[in-house]
Amino acid sequence: MNLKYTSLAVALALLAPSLAWASCSDLKVEDPWIREAPPGAPAMAGFAQLSNKGGKPLTLVSASSPDFGSAELHQSSLEAGQARMRKLDTLTLDPGQVLRLEPNSYHLMLMQPVRGLVSGDQSLIELRCDDTSSAVVKFAVRPPTVLKFQGPANPEAHHCWAPPATPAPATRCSRCCSGCCPRACCRG
Ligand SMILES: [Cu+2]
Numbered sequence: 001m002n003l004k005y006t007s008l009a010v011a012l013a014l015l016a017p018s019l020a021w022a023s024c025s026d027l028k029v030e031d032p033w034i035r036e037a038p039p040g041a042p043a044m045a046g047f048a049q050l051s052n053k054g055g056k057p058l059t060l061v062s063a064s065s066p067d068f069g070s071a072e073l074h075q076s077s078l079e080a081g082q083a084r085m086r087k088l089d090t091l092t093l094d095p096g097q098v099l100r101l102e103p104n105s106y107h108l109m110l111m112q113p114v115r116g117l118v119s120g121d122q123s124l125i126e127l128r129c130d131d132t133s134s135a136v137v138k139f140a141v142r143p144p145t146v147l148k149f150q151g152p153a154n155p156e157a158h159h160c161w162a163p164p165a166t167p168a169p170a171t172r173c174s175r176c177c178s179g180c181c182p183r184a185c186c187r188g
Contacts, residue, residue, distance in 0.1 A: 023054070024131075024134050026052055026054025026058050027050060027052065027053075027060075027127065027135050028051040028052075028053050029048050029050055029127070029135065029137045030051070031047075031048055032048035032139040033046070033048070034047075034123055035143075036118055036141050037144070042111065042112065043109055043113075044113060045103070045109060046071075046107060046110055046125060047102050047108070048137070049099070049100050050100075051096075051098040052094065052096060055095050056095060057092050057095065058092065058095075059091070059130040060090065060092075060127055060128065060130075061090050061128055061129065062128045063127050064126050065110065065124060065125040066114070068113055068114065068123075069111055069112025070111045071109065071111065071125065072108070072109045073089075073090075073106070074086065074087055074088065074107050074108070075105065075107075076103075076104050076106075076107065083104070085107075090130065091106070103145070110125075119143045120140075121140075121141040122138050122141065123141065124137070125139050
């Protein structure tokens with residue numbers, strides 16, 4: 001190898017670290033929690049505050065948990081007065097960016113619970129970044145807070161649920177349905 005190519009190789013080696021993808025180790029996860037759902041609910045939602053403490057963009061590509069059949073990154077939004085949510089293939093945080101996963105916004109859609117999770121339980125969720133690194137985060141299950149009325153119920157909002165105004169064991173929801181979102185859960 002002549003001097004010219006040696007210099008090039010050294011230059012590339014020095015450059016390489018700055019070309020590397022941001023790693024999940026730059027991901028800071030605060031206040032991770034899962035909203036409790038009625039027994040038998042097909043899905044639950046997970047929330048947290050995410051921040052990128054690194055100097056490069058950080059991209060989440062997937063999530064999984066032994067407590068759920070599958071997990072997806074979702075975003076809820078209001079479109080023409082209708083509450084909608086869609087699956088996100090990736091979620092990118094710029095350096096220093098803080099992003100809240102919260103009801104009616106970004107969330108983790110946790111589908112097919114494999115065990116009954118109730119308030120006080122914990123669930124491990126693995127978040128994966130686009131460089132194949134990952135972070136395992138312990139989420140705490142908490143009671144649902146009553147959701148504000150957000151317009152007509154969305155049939156696709158399968159995780160929308162709020163307890164009745166005067167909760168009593170006999171009237172707790174046994175399932176979620178398209179009528180769940182506005183104020184309370186469905187009966188029966
Ligand atoms: Cu969702």
